[in-house]
Amino acid sequence: MLALPVVGASAIDLTLRSAELTPTQALSRRIGAADARIDSTGLDGPILQRPDAESYAPVGGYDAYHPDPQKKDAPLKAAVPAGAEAVGMSTSDAKVHTRHGLLDTQLRELDVHHPLTQGIFTPLRGRLPHGPGEVIATAAFLEHSGLYVGSSVTPRGSTAPYRIVGSYELPSELGRDELLALPGTLLAPLDNALRPTGATGLNVTDSFLVKVGGDGFTWNMVKEANAKGGLVLSRAVVAHPPADAQVPLYAQEPRGRFAKPGLNGGRFTEKTTVATVVGLALLEVCLLAGPAFAVGARRSRRQLGLVGANGGDRRHIRAIVLSGGLVVGAAAAVVGCALGVGLTVGLRPLLEEKIGIRFGALDFRPLELLGIALLAVLTGLLAAFVPAVTASRQTVLASLTGRRGIRRANRILPVAGLLAVAGGVAIALYGTRYRVSPNLVAAGSALAELGVVALTPLLVGLFGRLGRWLPLSPRLALRDAVRNRGRTAPAVAAVLAAVAGTVAVSTYQHSRDVQARHEYVAELPDGTGLLSANDNGSHREVPAAREILGRTLPVAVRADVDRLVAGNPNCEAFSTSPGCGRVELIIPKEQRCPLYESEHGPADFPKEEARKLRQDPRCALPRRPGSSFETLVADENLLRVLAVTDPGSMAALKAGRPVAFDHRAVKDGKITLRVVTDPVAAQKAAAVHAELPGQDKVLAVHQAPAGVESWGVSVVLPPAAAQAAGIATAPVGAYFSLETAATTEQRQRLDGEIDRIGADVRVTIERGYRGDSTIGVLALAVFAGLVTIGAAGIATGLAQADSEADLKTLAAVGAAPRVRRTLSGFQCGVVALMGVVLGSAAGVLPAVGLRLTQEREQRSLLQHSIEAGYSAPDETLYVPIAIPWDTLAGLLVLVPLGAALLAAAVTRSSGALARRAAG
Template sequence: MTSPFASWYHSWIAALRIARRDAWRAKGRSALVLAMIALPVVGASAVDLTLRSAELTPQQALSRQIGAADALIEATGLDAPILQRPDGRSYAPVGGYEKYRPDPEKKAAPLKDAVPAGAETVQMSTSGVKVHTRHGLLDTQLRELDVHHPFSQGIFTPLRGRLPGGPGEVIATAAFLEHSGLYVGSSVTPRGSTAPSTIVGSYELPSDLRRDELLALPGTLLAPIDKALAATGAPGLNVTDSFLVKAGGDGFTWNMVKEANAKGALVLSRAVVAHPPADSQVPLYAQEGKARFAGPGLNVGRFTEQATVATVVGLALLEVCLLAGPAFAVGARRSRRQLGLVGANGGDRRHIRAIVLSAGLVIGAVAAVIGCSAGVALTIGLRPLLEEKIGIRFGGLDFRSLELLGIAVLALLTGLLAAFVPAVTASRQTVLASLTGRRGIRRANRVLPLLGLLAVAGGAAIALYGSRYRVSPSLVAAGSALAELGVVALTPLLVGLFGRLGRWLPLSPRLALRDAVRNRGRTAPAVAAVLAAVAGTVAVSTYQHSQDVQARHEYVAELPDGAGLLSVNDNSAHQEVPTARELLSRTLPVAVRADVERLVVGNPNCEEYGTGAGCGRVELIVPKEQRCPLFESEHGPADFPPAEAKKLRQDPRCAMSSRRPGSSFKTIVADEKLLQVLAVTDPGSVAALKAGQPVSFDRRDVKDGKITLRLVTDPVAAQKAAATHAELPGQDKVLTVHQAPEGVESWGVGLVLPPSAAKAAGIATAPVGAYFSLEKAATTEQRQRLDGEIDRLGADVRVRIERGYQGESTIGVLALAVFAGLVTIGAAGIATGLAQADSEADLKTLAAVGAAPRVRRTLSGFQCGVVALMGVVLGSAAGILPAVGLRLTQEREQRSLLLHAVEMGYSTPDEPLYVPIAVPWDTLAGLLVLVPLGAAVLAAVVTKSSGALARRAAG
């Protein structure tokens, strides 16, 4: 007697053999389904291997930061002991920043003092500076390090040439050579240096391939530049020093780290990162609270990113199942005679289901093997390009066998799920209907629409709950998928409702619509497949468009539209400003140019808050009674109870300054042309400037019609006074001003002094730039020409032109729309093509009764167009829900981040959070037109003009 297991085993073996034979016989259809299932597997396996390989282990990351040393000791610039996290990512002074007050007369302890006794060290110094290149000036990091010492191994990777051997020799990153137009053997001169250096080799930083950097031996690059700058009176370099340390024994322990912290140094230790101390042994956590370093502010975008990935992946798998489903359904109908013979020879429904399911199993298994192999091979082949794209070298190819196996199993399940519904449908066919080819008449399923409605409502509720009340990417993805499955379940009912529109259509589309309604078993899977493709497109497009609307709302213009600003970022380059102004007028279509200058005290080459000899400045003094108490207190807002602080923030004195992000000047010297460029039309302000009277745009600066300018000549005393909230020392100049009417937009400028007023007050000025307006938009060629001319000046001159919100993701959204449109049209073509193949008998019947070729083409085109149109309409509705869920997830995350920032005292919400949900109507309109039209034209083109008469099936 045969056991049930043996019977089950042999029946499935037979089913697999039949499925394999049928798949080989119908190579075209099998290849189509195989490709649909394998493509996501290729992408998933490639992404998995890429992300895992790019994710460095802690020791790999440390080797790229500290080389072969035990630790890296860095200066913090604080003149007090600090407390730090074990991983060295955050630190705070003992007592917290709220109580920390720097002492201008006290210098930080030498970094060398933080090195343990007997430890071996190698010094590393870095500074940012502009370097002369073939194109002009390039922001570059200069680094000094003994590249021949074993400690440096791992920090950089030599590529070509040799290492520097002494003064006058440097090596450059490959990114610097690419951006600068230089090469190994070229001479390079950092700005301020009196002698060029020769590039003797190239290298790369494994964790930052895009960094522009020059590397030299200690004492050969930074010190000569500093000396040359000091000779010209210019400020020196801002050099950051650090030490690579070899402590020996157990390495640089946590106790050593705390000893270095006591001397104001920050430590990144290999031993501490590998074996971090308990939270109770971290003084920083006891002082600040660990939550301060683990709140949502440190995980910006994490939940939204997870929700987006989970939703897109879920919808992609659902789309594959629904796209492959019609293919299996067509295959089952093409094999119905064979399935009927199985039933006639004693096979029951489970055997027929097994045969159809085996087709999904066979194709899914092959797709899994091919997809995973292709994904791995693709990652290995594209590894250099991928590393360049993400800007990080892999630590090695990290194969996660379980993850790749999970992706393969997912492909197998996808094939089974895609074949499930066709298997059930095929098993319900009677033997007589299968052998004769008759499909019979099936009553509409009344339970399926009810289940569909419940699935739509339940899925929407789950997605909204997962995004609104409990931030969970899994719930958002599961709810969106369930709602889309509900729409799929409603598809037969909705197809019937679409059929009622046929009475108003011409003959061919009416016949196509009635045929689609009459054959719902054939139409519904095709519509569902198009629905899934369109839903994914609409979901992603809606999400991207909503983000663009939010960014447009949050965008703050720096100048009136079409206006611009030429400015120097380095005060020592003020001699080049007049030449730069003339280049501007010659190159761009300038309508009005307003030359502007800055007020100067002492050395005009000093930075705004320089502390060198002769470095003074001019401060606009706000009257005491008009100052904000929140910022006058010793510890700022922390000195006030929360309720009082909240009330004071509503005080006009504490309102944020009208100075806009990116605006360069608060007090400026210019004539009335400036108001013309800034679109300030107040007649009183224009008349005042013409008459030589200053104009103020901030009422808090003015008292009794006058403003006070204080000439600060002792920068050290000024810094000390600022630290103790004392009055700045200096000489006051009181000027009568014209107060501009409230509400006039000054675009960040607070006070405008005409040149005659500055001269009368005895305050020197220096050129700093020019505001300008254009007659017409500057072309790309004009901008490039101007940038080239300014680069040849060798001055740090910046030109900005306000063009309004441009949308940083415009190109990405366009690429997404094109790609999604092609995928959607392709899905529509596949689904409707399969439906057309299934209705081939109808076309042959038309040929038999004498229908002209044009009629057959037209009918075929309208059949596919009707299916595609129904899929697009339903998919557009289904795709809105995931986008809504993603945006609500993002809103909750941003709100949590904002509340955390307020609780920690980092910021105060100045306006309500704005996270809109905007539907891209232009994208939907394009889908509604292009997809059905493309499917109809494609079907009409591929339909044969003359079809052979169908042969009568053998009895």
């Protein structure tokens, strides 16, 4: 009992310390052996940045920033200081063919032979690439793709395969799927192969590793690179950051805007939850170890009595019992620390894979390990303290004869318990309402639980009054528990502490789950799916993909949808290439939101006026359509799939009349579709908030009633209406509903057949809310549950050991084995039941306190978002406190029942008769 928490604490300490990289180690994994890394930002002008490069903003702020679509980004090379040694690095995301299909993979180009790249990646097997056609792959990519060193791999759209000549890993991203090649051998050829086909080209991000020598890349050099659009992560600046007064970004905007308000967005509360549960586990160890020493001392009372009979006084007896606690605690400390360190060292590769990063080194902290060891020793002493005092107070005659005597109830302990409960609740509430400190909540919860523990003897006595309504065996068991409160109270308190941890974790997680379910926004009706093309150039494969969909999934209704096109249907969205037009749904000017029509957006309005406008119905942002197109060409089957039951809309589509769901787009019963054929002129007009040039098509529509959920679709045009308007269409996907839920095998077969035809489409199926549980909290719940069962089992064993004399007495008077088993089972079941009831009440407090703290944190975040203009002033916050009644019911039934069955099973059918001690 004492060694287990030492094993866990020492292992966790060594793991966390080893996983916590030093600034030098973290920088080496990002910038290698270079002095700095310069990244592009995507902005077309100078920027201001934080010294750690975690945040940046354009000069003048984002509200005043207006990108020029005709202005090309300045070459990043210009941000490299003159005379500096620089190594270029480029990355992009792409799909890569594997043995199983297509895998989203990061592609990287880097001169892996250059000394500045040392530390960014770690070679594992094979060799480094030496020329075109060769790549190395991360171990995660090889595992996920089914490929190996020596096989060939082909990015989607590439005209030639690449040979994998080696494997490597990224020390801080072990799970990343990545291919790495020499500069100019992977990204440029793939981009050149994609563009002639009409597919979207690669979105490449460029960086430079820079070596300047001397004092390194100084803060003045960082500001010079910022003026040329480069974002710099400098080794020298991170080691010696400038004062806030020397950071231009903080002069432009308050530093607090770049901080994370609300106590780090709630993650601090998560850590406090872990600390609270661990604290409850340590408390449980103390409460379990105490009765264990008490039973041991009681079994040794004859030996202790002999010490007194031979001239020993109370000090000697206390020293003997305390020495036992000291020896056990020291042994637990040594064994526990050794096992914890040994397990961490032995399981290091598994731990690194689990957390996703390589340790910088095994970081032993002797003082911390010594503190953990001393905690075990102190726990042993504290657990033995009360038994030592109790044993020393017994008379020599009582010790030698085995008589326990009669002990008066302690009246001070219940009063102290009540005060502790009241003080703990007050501290927890203060931490949630006034100071907003999870530490205060945890401290108050722990104090309140200690108060409940102090009240346990009194509460056990109150439970005894229920015996009059119970059958014979449980009534005898309950009365025995009440008469022997010195044995019962610690066992009940131990189960109480374990159950409190389980209830605290379950209540906290259940409340989070209820909140996440409330905040979940479905993209489609439950059980409905969408097949959609990933890019505009994949419309050719959409009809074949629709047929595959119908063959592989249990489709009930399928609604094929097309999009409106003007010019080349292979063009990507908003392309400025010649012949790449588009069709836009035009919102009448008087029905547009003023916030987004102004030249500088919300920045042109006073804050109060901007807040009022956000409540204007014209400024309500519609739900984003799952197909990425707000105007779709489809028949009435689309309404059936989307569960639109309005008979007028259904009749209009059947009659060949368009249906509009976005009321802002309708004026005098008509909508306007503008056919834009000059993409360059359209982009210029959009940059200055001018009207788009193009030919208008005005169509009479049926306006759906207000409140009808269209799942992001603004307008539905029947094919006949699009043809009558003279607007061309192209397949874009299909909405569908299922007769039964799609199985995993059906989804795999669908993905395989779609990949076989080379269609770049995706299939999503709305399955509703599936939970937002984190692995850490789930692990805590499992841990707390196991600890609860373990505590009940240990308390059962202790109660049996202490009541052995009673069982022998039953055997002496001729009681049947069934009676002894039944009584033993009920004795332990009663102890477990009392502990579960009290623990359930005690465990709710920390969960409530932590949830109230989270509410204050999230309210702070919401207020910050409202002040920054990102949220509407009337946006509400929902942070519920939900009790998991099913978990509580399970604990109330399973734990006592399990303890009773365990006790009955281990009770011997026949016991030896008790022998009177020699006088």
